[in-house]
Amino acid sequence: MAYVMRQILVGVPVTLLLAVLAWILCGLLALPITGLVRSRLLPLRVLGDLITMFVRGVPELVALFVVFFGLQQYVSLSPLDAAIIAFGIVEAPFASEIYRASLTTVQRGQRDAADSIGLNRLQGFVHVVLPQAVRFAIPPMINLFIGMLNLSSVAAAIGVNDVIQRANFLMSASTGGLRFLATTGGICIIYLVMVAPVSYVSRLIERRMRRDLFGARAPRRLWQRSIVIRGSGAA
Amino acid sequence: MPRGAQQPVRQRESEPPIEGLDRSAAAVSYVLHIERAVKRFGQATALDGVDFGVAGGERVAIVGRSGSGKTTLLRCLNLLETPTSGTLSYEGRVVGSWGGPSPRTPSRRELSQHRIHVGMVFQRFELFPHLTALGNVMLGLRRSLGYSKHEARERAMEQLALVGLAERARAHPHELSGGQQQRVAIARSLAMEPKVMLFDEPTSALDPELVDEVLAVILKLAERGMTMVAVTHELAFARDVATRMVVVDSGEIVEQGPPGDIIHSPASPVTHSLLRRLRLT
Amino acid sequence: MSSIITALAPGATVTLELTGISCALVFVLSVALAIGTNSRVRAVGIACRRYVDVFRSVPLLAILYLLFFGLPTVSPALALSALWCSVIGIAVSEAAFTAEIYAGAIRSVSRAQWDAAASIGLSRRQAYWRVVLPQAAVPAAAPTINMLIWVIKDTSVASLITVNELTLRADSLININARPLATYLVLLGFYVVVTVPLGYAGRLVERGLMARLGGGAVLQ
Numbered sequence: 001m002a003y004v005m006r007q008i009l010v011g012v013p014v015t016l017l018l019a020v021l022a023w024i025l026c027g028l029l030a031l032p033i034t035g036l037v038r039s040r041l042l043p044l045r046v047l048g049d050l051i052t053m054f055v056r057g058v059p060e061l062v063a064l065f066v067v068f069f070g071l072q073q074y075v076s077l078s079p080l081d082a083a084i085i086a087f088g089i090v091e092a093p094f095a096s097e098i099y100r101a102s103l104t105t106v107q108r109g110q111r112d113a114a115d116s117i118g119l120n121r122l123q124g125f126v127h128v129v130l131p132q133a134v135r136f137a138i139p140p141m142i143n144l145f146i147g148m149l150n151l152s153s154v155a156a157a158i159g160v161n162d163v164i165q166r167a168n169f170l171m172s173a174s175t176g177g178l179r180f181l182a183t184t185g186g187i188c189i190i191y192l193v194m195v196a197p198v199s200y201v202s203r204l205i206e207r208r209m210r211r212d213l214f215g216a217r218a219p220r221r222l223w224q225r226s227i228v229i230r231g232s233g234a235a
Numbered sequence: 236m237p238r239g240a241q242q243p244v245r246q247r248e249s250e251p252p253i254e255g256l257d258r259s260a261a262a263v264s265y266v267l268h269i270e271r272a273v274k275r276f277g278q279a280t281a282l283d284g285v286d287f288g289v290a291g292g293e294r295v296a297i298v299g300r301s302g303s304g305k306t307t308l309l310r311c312l313n314l315l316e317t318p319t320s321g322t323l324s325y326e327g328r329v330v331g332s333w334g335g336p337s338p339r340t341p342s343r344r345e346l347s348q349h350r351i352h353v354g355m356v357f358q359r360f361e362l363f364p365h366l367t368a369l370g371n372v373m374l375g376l377r378r379s380l381g382y383s384k385h386e387a388r389e390r391a392m393e394q395l396a397l398v399g400l401a402e403r404a405r406a407h408p409h410e411l412s413g414g415q416q417q418r419v420a421i422a423r424s425l426a427m428e429p430k431v432m433l434f435d436e437p438t439s440a441l442d443p444e445l446v447d448e449v450l451a452v453i454l455k456l457a458e459r460g461m462t463m464v465a466v467t468h469e470l471a472f473a474r475d476v477a478t479r480m481v482v483v484d485s486g487e488i489v490e491q492g493p494p495g496d497i498i499h500s501p502a503s504p505v506t507h508s509l510l511r512r513l514r515l516t
Numbered sequence: 517m518s519s520i521i522t523a524l525a526p527g528a529t530v531t532l533e534l535t536g537i538s539c540a541l542v543f544v545l546s547v548a549l550a551i552g553t554n555s556r557v558r559a560v561g562i563a564c565r566r567y568v569d570v571f572r573s574v575p576l577l578a579i580l581y582l583l584f585f586g587l588p589t590v591s592p593a594l595a596l597s598a599l600w601c602s603v604i605g606i607a608v609s610e611a612a613f614t615a616e617i618y619a620g621a622i623r624s625v626s627r628a629q630w631d632a633a634a635s636i637g638l639s640r641r642q643a644y645w646r647v648v649l650p651q652a653a654v655p656a657a658a659p660t661i662n663m664l665i666w667v668i669k670d671t672s673v674a675s676l677i678t679v680n681e682l683t684l685r686a687d688s689l690i691n692i693n694a695r696p697l698a699t700y701l702v703l704l705g706f707y708v709v710v711t712v713p714l715g716y717a718g719r720l721v722e723r724g725l726m727a728r729l730g731g732g733a734v735l736q
Contacts (some may be wrong), residue, residue: 022735057665057711059672069696086559146573153575164577177589177664181578184586187578315631343639351637361632365650374646375636420632427636 003181007170008190011163015194018083018155018162019148025088026148027141030095037100052093063090063153068158083155087148094144102136103129135209142202146195153191163187247267249461253515264327266291267353267431268311268464272321273334273487274307281307282318285485289431294457295464296473299483300509305466309433313353314346325352326430327385351379354424358436360416362408368395368419369404373424379425394422398452414445425456432456434465438472451478470513474498482506520689520702527685528706534602534671534681535638539664543606546663549611550618551644560694564615572611576673584677602674614663621656622648640714654725661718665711672707682706 036048067089068082077085106129114124156164170183242342265288274282281304289295299305310316314323320334330349331341341349362371372391376382382390395401408416417437424432437453438446450472456463459474467473473480473494480494484505490497501507552564573578583605588595597715610613633643675684686703689694 053712053715054708057669057708057715058704059669059683059707061672061675062700062707065683065686066700069700073697074733085568150573150575153577153610154673154676156577166583167581173587181589183585184578184582188574188582191574192570199569199573209602243670315634315653340555346634347639350635355631355635357628357632357635359628361626361628363629363632363647363651375638378642379645424635 001182001186004170004186005012005190008163008166008186011161011166012190012194014058014080014160015149015162018080018087018152018160019145020082021092022152023145023148025084026091026095026144029088029092030099031091032105034094034099035206037096038103051098055090055093060087060151061091061157063087064154064158076197077231079155079159082158083152083160087155089145091148091151093140094147096218098137098140099133101140102133106132116133123146139202139206139209144207146198146202148190149195149198163190175189240372243334247407248347253407264291265289265324267464268324269308269311269318270322270324272308272311272323274304274311274316275321282311284486285321285483287312287370287481287488289462289464291430292460293462293479293483294477295479296477297464297466297481297483297515298468298473298509300512301485305483306435307486309355309435309464309466312431312433312496313350313355314341315355325349328397339398347379351375352429352431353431353433355433356417356420356424356437357436359440360408360420361443362415362416362420362423364408367405367407368411368422371408371419372423375423376425383471391422391426394426395419397425397455398422399448404485412445413441414448417445418448421449421452421456430462432461432463434463434467436468438469468513470498470510482509484509517613517698520693520695521697522697523625523689524682524685524703524706526734527682530599530669530679530681531668534599534674534679535664535668536672538602538606538610538667542610542667543660545607545611546614546618547649548620549615553615553619554622568612568615569585571609574609575704576605576609577676579609580673580677598674598677598679601677602671602679602705606670606674610663610667610670613666614659617659618656620650621652621654621659624655625651655667658718658722661714661721665714665718668707668711698710 011175021051031142033048036044037052039045064083064086067086068077068079071077071082071085110128110132111124114128152162153164154162155162157170159165164187167183167187171180174180250321254345268288272282272285272287273280282493283304285304285308287308296306297305307316311318311321311323314331317331318333322332322335323330329339330345330468332339348410366374368393369388370396372506373387376387376390377384392401392404395404398421399416400415402421403411403415411419421437434453441449446469450469451466453472454476455464461505465472465477477494479491480497481491482489482497482501482503482505489503489505490501497506498510501510523641549564549567552560555561555564580601580695583596583601584598587601629647629651630643633647638646671679671681672683677686678684682703686699690699693699
């Protein structure tokens with residue numbers, strides 16, 4: 001069993017790397033989407049909405065295949081790169097939802113307040129709304145990261161050498177029996193161990209922020225929403 | 236009942252009931268009686284050793300400022316709140332006893348039965364929004380009392396007619412005015428044929444012009460001899476309908492007696508300032 | 517391209533089967549978990565919360581691997597078909613997410629409704645069934661459609677444990693026709709044609725129910 005665990009652990013850095021980079025990418029891709037969706041021009045809003053709806057409907061595994069095999073003809077991508085791109089794209093609408101919700105949460109009274117002390121629209125946004133929105137967005141974005149960790153498990157399908165791929169090697173190199181059980185049980189445990197501290201930290205942050213902002217009605221709703229926005233358990 | 240003299244006898248939780256002493260009211264048989272009621276929420280004490288009873292046919296108005304414990308007292312009477320300690324009896328039989336040497340918690344069935352006997356009408360009506368007015372009244376008839384659909388419907392329509400809303404039976408709560416909703420709520424409780432009706436500020440959430448229709452229904456019930464206990468801000472109700480007025484403050488009964496007497500010449504300074512504030516609103 | 521479509525089409529049946537059974541299971545399991553989370557029996561509440569914690573942390577694929585590869589080694593009697601492994605795996609995994617939403621929906625029904633139900637003598641079970649759950653259904657409706665979308669997406673992962681649904685069929689087809697991009701794009705089309713309308717439907721439901729039932733509890 002210890003042998004199995006050690007073998008599986010080899011895949012952990014790759015899993016983590018994949019999750020982090022994809023998460024960052026999705027966070028960045030979400031920015032233009034949010035911009036579109038909140039635009040004052042109707043056609044842009046419709047476009048943003050369509051993109052969101054479309055991408056949310058794409059199974060992550062399929063996106064992975066499309067990116068890897070599709071782009072292969074033009075650019076040679078390592079499986080890891082393809083995975084980062086695919087997952088970044090697929091989760092972007094959810095990140096965008098988070099951004100949108102945090103902005104709405106703040107805007108309510110704050111824009112007026114910023115106006116009333118003479119800040120123009122841009123200043124109001126940058127100095128008043130944005131800092132608060134960022135704080136609201138952190139817990140659900142951490143949740144999204146957990147989703148990304150789970151999502152990364154599918155990357156083995158195109159050969160990324162992550163935890164699942166290590167499990168594949170282990171099982172193909174053995175003749176079944178207890179080795180299979182140990183391997184499959186092992187990967188579950190590894191994921192539990194990876195996610196648990198992140199969850200814990202997230203809850204701590206949530207609790208602290210709720211205390212800081214005690215009395216504001218809005219935060220609660222945002223955090224409930226974070227439950228809806230999540231990377232899928234697998235794909 | 237002599238005004239002012241009825242100071243609750245304060246007893247420590249661990250002492251056994253004092254036979255005969257505080258029972259100047261023993262001659263009167265209480266339909267509903269709570270003794271030595273203490274209710275604590277964490278550190279805060281909402282009720283501090285209250286003795287309260289209602290006799291058949293009585294109409295009691297409980298008044299007090301917010302936070303005085305009056306609503307807690309009411310909710311203990313139908314056990315929506317469980318006393319931290321004390322004893323609750325219905326028609327002479329102990330329903331439940333908490334704290335003290337021999338606590339007795341009512342079973343789920345007994346709780347359900349008790350609430351059938353002691354009905355409650357809420358400040359915010361609390362009709363079930365997914366059911367029609369008729370459905371609201373029928374629910375208890377069918378599920379708690381076990382009537383068939385046909386019987387339940389008949390009885391429910393009777394109750395709705397009683398409160399003057401028979402023709403709105405098929406309406407959903409959001410289609411009804413506040414006054415109408417509250418009347419349906421009364422019908423819903425009445426359908427259970429309770430011996431005692433509890434009202435928790437029944438008109439507080441209503442626009443002024445809707446208050447009268449609800450008070451009219453309550454008056455009607457009074458004329459039929461319904462025993463009732465109402466937490467209220469409406470001095471008019473206390474003066475015109477109630478047979479006894481109870482003033483609560485800081486979890487204790489401060490004074491009680493005929494409403495006319497108390498309103499006219501309150502004995503306690505608490506009552507005095509309370510009345511002044513109620514008259515101003 | 518039409519040849520790709522006809523080649524993949526039979527897989528749609530399997531995908532639909534998977535989706536249908538899994539959804540039903542997810543629904544039942546989540547409602548049970550949601551009620552369990554609010555149980556007054558401490559052990560039950562804790563167990564349900566632990567379940568949700570665990571199954572939100574472990575990816576679906578890991579669960580599928582455990583069921584498909586791991587279980588049979590414990591006992592041959594436990595060797596389930598790939599299909600059943602997928603159904604159970606998806607159900608067990610998705611339920612953890614949906615349960616939280618349903619629990620929130622239940623909690624959004626005001627406390628006073630419980631009081632009102634108690635005041636006409638209803639037992640806790642009757643109160644759940646007749647008063648609370650019907651009201652919780654309103655905020656739970658739109659997320660349920662979202663759950664359906666998630667389940668459809670999850671079925672594609674089942675291809676990795678040999679379930680012959682759409683995605684696996686696409687993989688096999690590529691071995692024959694050597695047109696990966698085209699095939700995968702068609703595959704994409706199959707999914708999107710279902711999930712996107714569902715997404716819009718979910719939004720309609722959310723807005724529609726909010727409008728119709730006015731002051732009903734709204735879960736954000």
